[in-house]
Amino acid sequence: MDFFPNRPKSLKVIINPYSHKKEAKQVYQEHVAPIFKLADIRTDITITEYEGHGFLVLKECDIQEFDGVVCVGGDGTASEVARALLLRAQIDAGKDVDSNFTPVRAPLPLGIIPAGSTNILAFSVHGVKHPVTAAMHIIMGNLQEVDVCTFSSHNRLLRFGFSGMFGFGGRTLALAEKHRWIPSKERREFAVIKTLANLKSEDCEISFLPSKNTHLDNQECKRNGNGTNAEEQCSEYEWKSMQGDFINISIMAIPCLCSMAPRGLAPDTRLDNGSMSLIAVRNSTRADFIKHLKQYGNLNNQFNFPFVETYTVQEVKVQSRIENRWADETSEEKADFSSRCPSVVSLKGNCPWNVDGDLMEESSEIHIKIHSQLITLYGRSIEECDESTVQCGCL
Numbered sequence: 001m002d003f004f005p006n007r008p009k010s011l012k013v014i015i016n017p018y019s020h021k022k023e024a025k026q027v028y029q030e031h032v033a034p035i036f037k038l039a040d041i042r043t044d045i046t047i048t049e050y051e052g053h054g055f056l057v058l059k060e061c062d063i064q065e066f067d068g069v070v071c072v073g074g075d076g077t078a079s080e081v082a083r084a085l086l087l088r089a090q091i092d093a094g095k096d097v098d099s100n101f102t103p104v105r106a107p108l109p110l111g112i113i114p115a116g117s118t119n120i121l122a123f124s125v126h127g128v129k130h131p132v133t134a135a136m137h138i139i140m141g142n143l144q145e146v147d148v149c150t151f152s153s154h155n156r157l158l159r160f161g162f163s164g165m166f167g168f169g170g171r172t173l174a175l176a177e178k179h180r181w182i183p184s185k186e187r188r189e190f191a192v193i194k195t196l197a198n199l200k201s202e203d204c205e206i207s208f209l210p211s212k213n214t215h216l217d218n219q220e221c222k223r224n225g226n227g228t229n230a231e232e233q234c235s236e237y238e239w240k241s242m243q244g245d246f247i248n249i250s251i252m253a254i255p256c257l258c259s260m261a262p263r264g265l266a267p268d269t270r271l272d273n274g275s276m277s278l279i280a281v282r283n284s285t286r287a288d289f290i291k292h293l294k295q296y297g298n299l300n301n302q303f304n305f306p307f308v309e310t311y312t313v314q315e316v317k318v319q320s321r322i323e324n325r326w327a328d329e330t331s332e333e334k335a336d337f338s339s340r341c342p343s344v345v346s347l348k349g350n351c352p353w354n355v356d357g358d359l360m361e362e363s364s365e366i367h368i369k370i371h372s373q374l375i376t377l378y379g380r381s382i383e384e385c386d387e388s389t390v391q392c393g394c395l
Contacts, residue, residue, distance in 0.1 A: 013072065032135045076116065125144055129259070143376050148253060166204075206243075251318075261296040276316070288307065
């Protein structure tokens with residue numbers, strides 16, 4: 001182990017026992033704990049009891065005692081722990097999150113043991129959804145810097161996140177949250193199918209600041225379905241804007257790899273390049289939109305549609321021009337967590353956003369900004385995927 005100078009000797013482990021099919025605890029005990037023991041890594045384990053428990057633990061514990069934090073669960077667990085680390089960093093640094101501030105880096109690296117129904121973050125960092133692979137990255141101290149977005153409104157921080165979707169992605173999640181009694185896989189499929197059946201567009205104004213990453217600008221500044229090269233539009237780093245009806249708007253700081261999208265939902269971005277992918281899907285027929293969704297399962301031409309536009313950006317502002325009324329159906333536990341955790345915002349009568357698989361509702365303009373390499377994860381960057389065939393179980 002002397003060949004791995006970054007390997008941790010003490011870890012804070014947070015396990016979500018309710019993740020997916022309630023397998024997280026078993027996954028850790030059978031596949032991860034023995035490896036940590038062989039590597040002589042000390043662990044302090046917390047098994048969460050309610051939503052937001054992991055956040056409170058990291059807010060109150062003495063993190064200086066540990067070399068890293070490990071979470072066992074799905075994307076929701078990983079996102080909660082990542083937000084907790086980042087918010088803890090801002091609090092310790094005396095930052096005012098209700099102002100226009102520059103965030104500081106998370107104090108400790110985060111390891112993600114995939115054990116959820118969705119594991120996009122782990123898949124993007126490890127290349128596979130495999131607990132032992134994730135554990136090996138941790139014990140060897142493989143570190144990967146990762147970009148993070150801030151989602152804010154009127155200079156008030158709403159939350160940190162890696163990706164956000166507005167429109168179809170937000171409506172689908174909002175519908176799924178209203179049917180929590182349905183098992184997770186069936187709930188997701190039901191929400192997707194029903195949202196497609198009632199497909200709607202959002203009247204929005206989108207403003208964005210093109211990326212200054214010159215390595216990306218030559219190839220990825222903008223692409224659209226009709227093959228138009230718009231490098232001239234992005235050659236000047238000034239705010240651009242567009243208006244109209246959009247079925248879905250995605251802003252992603254990581255590739256968002258998963259089994260249904262082998263190249264990722266945002267294949268033109270990387271984990272640590274200081275830019276985001278803005279993918280705007282304009283109004284189209286239901287049949288054409290379904291074709292676009294199915295195309296994510298292929299390795300090429302995901303955005304080869306005339307109604308899909310992609311940009312590489314560093315900031316985005318999204319303003320819905322029609323007020324949507326979504327009833328807040330969240331439980332008292334979630335409302336209580338929201339009051340204690342400033343990283344989660346859920347307000348009545350607002351437009352639903354899907355941020356890292358969590359529902360965020362906000363009526364006013366949302367400002368998303370990239371912050372380069374704000375958090376460190378245990379893992380390695382995955383540039384290419386060798387999968388040739390993928391089957392989607394919901395479309």
